[in-house]
Each structure stands twice: as C-alpha cells, then as structure tokens.
C-alpha cells in the first residue's frame with residue numbers, strides 16, 4: 361500500500377529541497393583573488409600589438425583548453441553566445457545564406473545565424489537522442505546552404521560522422537554547439553572537436569563555469585585567425601583590402617576578462633570529476649527507473665559518452681494512460697527538483713514565427729539577398745514538437761548536486777508516482793506546466 365500522492369494531499373516524499381550544485385571551491389577563489397591583486401582585470405587591447413590576443417590568464421586558459429581537448433587552437437570568449445556568433449561569422453557567411461540547425465537548443469544557436477543576416481533552417485530531431493536528424497538535414501540542403509550547426513544536446517554528441525558526410529558532399533562547413541557537452545566523447549575524440557569549429561559554454565549552469573564565458577576550438581589556422589579578429593574589433597588591425605578578409609569582422613567585443621579566465625582554468629582541471637559525478641548519478645537513476653513501465657531512460661548510441669547536462673527520458677503516454685504534464689506535476693509535488701516537461705522548439709518562438717529580427721520589416725528573411733522563402737511554425741519539426749508537447753520528461757541534472765542519497769530519493773518519488781498511476785488517471789485534469 362503506497363501513501364497518496366502529494367498532489368492529492370498526501371505526504372511529500374522530498375520535504376526538504378535538494379542541495380544546489382555548487383562548483384566554486386577555495387582554489388577558484390584564490391585564482392580570482394590573485395588576479396585582483398595584480399590590478400589588471402583585462403589585458404586586451406583593441407589595436408595591433410601583443411594585447412590584441414588577451415592577457416596572461418586568457419592565454420594560459422587557451423593553452424590548457426587546447427591541450428585538454430586535443431586541438432590546435434582554443435579561444436576564450438566572454439560567453440558561448442559570443443562564440444557562436446564568431447563561429448558563424450568566421451566561416452564567411454553571406455547575407456541570405458542558410459545554416460541548418462536544430463529546434464532543440466538554446467535560442468542563441470539560431471540567433472547567432474541571424475547576426476550575419478543568415479537564415480536559420482530547422483531540421484527535425486531524432487526521437488531517442490533529441491539531436492538533429494541527419495536525414496532531415498540532408499533533405500533541407502539548398503543552393504543557399506552554407507553550413508550545418510549541430511548541437512550536442514543534453515550532454516552527448518550529435519551524429520557527427522553522418523553530418524560530416526553530408527557537409528563534405530555538399531561543400532558545407534560544420535559547426536558544433538557543444539555548450540552542454542564538455543568532456544563527452546565520440547570514440548576517442550572529445551565532443552566539440554569533430555566540427556570545423558566547436559566549443560563550450562562556461563556559464564553558471566554548465567559542468568565547469570566562470571560565471572559567464574565560452575571556449576571555441578578549431579584545428580583550422582585560418583578559422584582561428586578569423587575568430588580572433590571577430591572577437592576583438594578586427595576591423596582595426598586588418599591591413600588587407602580584400603573583401604573576403606574584411607567580411608563579418610565589424611565591431612564586436614567578445615573578450616574574456618582575466619578573472620574569468622583564471623577561474624575557468626581551475627575549473628577545467630575539475631572537468632573529469634564533474635563528468636564522473638554526473639555519469640554516476642545518471643547511471644544510478646537509470647538502474648532504478650528502467651523498471652518503470654512506459655518510461656524510457658536516456659539513450660546513448662554506441663561509441664558515445666553522455667555527460668548528462670540533462671537526464672532526458674521519454675514516456676509512452678498512450679500505454680500509461682496519463683499525460684506527461686500530469687506526471688511531471690505529480691513528481692514536482694513530491695519535491696523532485698528541476699523536472700522538465702518538454703524542452704524548446706525554437707522554430708515556434710514568436711521572433712521566428714513572425715520573422716522579426718532587425719527592425720519590423722522582416723529582415724533578413726525579406727531582404728533581396730534571401731532568395732528562398734523560409735517560414736516557421738507548427739508542423740515544421742513534428743518529432744521535436746511531439747516530444748515537447750507530449751512525451752519528453754527531463755531532469756535538469758545541472759541544477760542540483762545529485763549525490764547517491766539524492767538520486768535514491770528521486771527514484772523513490774518516481775516509484776511512488778508510478779504506483780499511483782490509477783489515481784492520476786482518474787483525477788480531473790490538472791493545470792499543465794510548460
């Protein structure tokens with residue numbers, strides 16, 4: 361006999377909120393203080409000279425990141441949003457060019473494309489990994505396609521081999537938004553390093569962070585040079601008059617400060633430990649939840665590792681006879697933290713549906729440069745839309761510590777909800793949470 365659900369007035373299974381995930385230790389604090397004591401909080405100069413590439417902490421972070429991820433170049437930026445904008449600019453996109461990306465991401469992936477008057481084209485996702493579906497990408501390649509911008513959603517790599525194949529056959533660049541997947545592996549290569557340009561977010565919620573920041577990675581010398589120019593007012597240092605050298609390098613300041621760089625360098629040394637703790641939590645959760653009927657735990661394809669920024673599940677709501685939103689509501693009522701009922705569908709945001717980016721006239725979609733009409737709205741990405749509306753259930757693992765005891769009590773809350781499915785089925789519809 362199980363106790364009644366907290367949703368229906370029963371005792372709450374997790375009465376005290378779980379501890380937040382805190383990543384800052386004495387070593388991070390010491391690193392920040394050491395920078396303060398120098399009095400030089402940023403050593404960048406937006407002019408020709410040694411200061412153009414940043415100060416000693418920025419460079420040390422870049423050297424450590426290049427070694428850690430096994431790439432020729434790592435460039436620190438003040439956010440991964442800045443990194444994405446720099447990446448799109450660096451590949452030499454022209455106004456009206458298209459970049460194929462995924463609707464299941466944070467908005468910055470798609471808006472980075474708009475920064476250069478490019479047109480985001482959304483390909484549907486795979487129902488098991490939630491990453492971009494290469495077959496949908498291939499179907500959307502047009503004469504205007506310039507690149508594929510894949511996202512390693514929730515902590516595991518998109519199918520980079522298939523995307524690379526498409527990119528090579530159509531002469532496209534491949535960019536990887538690995539914001540959520542630092543430390544994830546594709547065979548023996550780190551996620552983020554299989555694209556022409558990839559990189560990671562260092563914002564507060566990520567595995568490793570310095571408040572705000574990002575790291576770009578590339579093996580391509582020319583792209584690295586262009587990224588560095590876009591990062592720091594490149595227009596003032598370029599002597600060439602060639603259009604292809606000057607293009608897309610106008611007026612940005614994406615420079616990371618010395619304090620953030622010093623913290624990020626310490627954080628980088630903790631990546632292994634953070635990844636291991638997330639994987640341990642996720643594996644423990646999976647052992648418990650895989651017995652629940654109608655629930656599919658995260659799926660990781662052969663050869664990949666998942667670093668579990670989010671623990672992403674799907675529900676067979678037909679078999680369960682209860683809606684995903686109602687199950688999420690019941691879990692939240694039991695005190696399960698960070699329950700996600702759905703994720704994002706960027707193609708359904710008002711800015712995209714109404715095609716309003718610059719001014720009110722629909723630019724860049726309505727500009728003469730954009731030779732293909734692209735519209736956004738329901739039906740464009742049916743797999744992503746159904747997952748978001750009905751079947752995806754996530755746990756935002758990045759928000760809480762999720763030690764063994766936390767995982768066990770969360771699993772217990774799931775079991776309690778599953779033991780009370782009849783009561784949920786019989787109950788009146790409950791207000792849905794997005």
Ligand SMILES: Cc1ncc(COP(=O)(O)O)c(C=O)c1O
Pocket residue numbers: 439440441442465466468469511537539540561562563572573574
């Ligand atoms: C997939 C993805 N792309 C881009 C970003 C933007 O990164 P930042 O917050 O560092 O600008 C995020 C941040 O959450 C993200 O998860």
